[in-house]
Amino acid sequence: MYIEKRSEKKKRGRKFLPVIFISLLAAALLIVILSIHGTRKATRIQQAYAPGSAQGMTPVATENTGAASGSTAEETPTEPPQEPFDYTLCFSGDISVADGARTTQYWLDHDKDITQCIDPVMVQTMQNADICFINNEFQYSTRGSALPGKPFTFRGDPANVSVLHDLGVDIVSLANNHTYDYGEDALLDTLDTLKNANIPYVGAGKDLDEASSIYYYELDGFTVAFLSGTRVEWVEETKGATENSPGVFRTVEPDLLYQRTKEASANADYVVVYMHWGVETATYQEEYQTETGHGLIDAGADAVIGDHTHCLQGIEFYNGKPILYSMGNYWFNGKSMDTMLAELHISGTADAHDTQLQLIPARQTNCQVIYYGTPEEQSTFFRNMEDLSSAYHISIDENGLVTPAVE
Structure with a gap:
């Protein structure tokens, strides 16, 4: 035909x-x-x-100022213009669907419908992000024995990894003090479970090289790098990875952490370091958190996101780059406390881009995450975050956009 x-x-x-x-x-x-x-x-x-034109910068003139038609003047070759972009990176704190956890039971009692556990507004926010990153605060395994003498140990059915897909999670941190709760076999099962589910991870691995490795995401030519470390146990309970054995990326001595951050900065357009640090239930920062956070920015990180304390901590801008000291619990237990999602909106071009930090306020209560939807609830939440950050002089507007306060 x-x-x-x-x-x-x-x-x-x-x-x-x-x-x-x-x-x-x-x-x-x-x-x-x-x-x-x-x-x-x-x-x-x-x-x-063009670089220097967007986001309040001086426009670049592109008119041809050479000789008229027929002239022998050589034209100066120019690079093609970069396409503008607007990407969103979304972060949460601790999530658990470990066996016996109240969150897990609530999820099972509601036919594994995550929107019955986490407000649909929050779920949609996670799903809509270009990259969604959470802290996976337990192991996926049916093997191993709980570490002796440890009061809380968390291990969940590998099938529960489906909750990450339901939430739109793209990458997880395993650099925490529960990734080795049931030993080496359970850790290796966790790594395999995430690999089989096509969920990348950082912060733990079969050896130190993998545990300290950097994960790179390509967003249409814009490269975002992620790495994660833990520094919550001065006496080692959660086994640190070595050159030839599995474990987490322990960063009590931060030299390798800084080295990896510099490496990421040399190979990516944007670098995020997710840190497990601080003192549980403490709303203040330890001195080492501030020192390490600043050190990471100095080494090339564009944002530092922290957790572990099971409560929110303050926000600082250091050299214009955000450090969120603790994201707290997100969906971890039945306790009632404020929580949030944090979004980094990166816009511009690869050579000239800006970042806006936005908070999505909520409350973890009775094994649910409830979105703060009214102006009054949101205003109260934002004022509380400003109070937690009083040492750093930040300002949060009615839309949750966080900026350094004008002094």
Whole structure:
């Protein structure tokens, strides 16, 4: 059929040669017009989005200032304009569907419908993000024995990994003090479970090289790097990975952590370090948290996200880059406490981009995460976060956008 149509077109072409000649002239004229139009459009895009033009920067002139037509002046080659982007990275604190956990039982009692456990607004926020990152505060395994002498140990059915897909999770941290609760076999099962579910992880591994490894995400040519470390046990309970044995990325001595951050900065456009640190239930920061947070920014991190304390801590901007000292519990137990999602909105181009930090306020209570939806609830939450961050002079507007306060 296709060959027959081609034959018919050729036959009609021989009959109407004058028409073809006129059509060719019209097509040539159209190409010239489109060429001129395309050049103007490219110029406008380049002027609007070239490095130094967007986000309050000086526009770059792109008009050709060379000699008139027919001149022998050489044209200076220019790079094609970078396409603008607007990406969202979303972060939460601790999540648990460990065996026996109240959150797990509530989830099972509601037919594993995550929207019955976590407010649909929060779930949709996680699902809509370009990259969603959470702290996985338990092991996926049916093997092993609880570490002796440890008061709380968490291990869950590997099938429960489905909850990560339901939430839209793209990557998890395993750098925490419960990733080794049931020993080496359970840790290796956890790694395999996440791999089989196509969920990348950072912060633990079969050896130190993997535990301290950097995970790179490509977002249409914009590279985001993630790494994670834990520094909550001065006396080692949760086994740290070694050159030839599994464990977590322990960062009591932060030299390797800084080294990996520098490596990530050299190979990515944006670097996020997720840290497990601080004192449980403490709303204040330990001195080492501040020192390490600053050290990570100095080493090339663009944002530092912390957790472990099971409560929220303050927010600091250091050299213009955010440090969230603790995200607290997200969906971890039945206790009642404030929680949130944190979004990093990265917009601009690879060479010139800005970051906005936005908080999505909620409350963990009775094994649910309830979105704070009224202006009054949100205002109270934001004022509390400003109080927790009083040493750092931040401001949070009615939309949850966080900025350094103008002094």
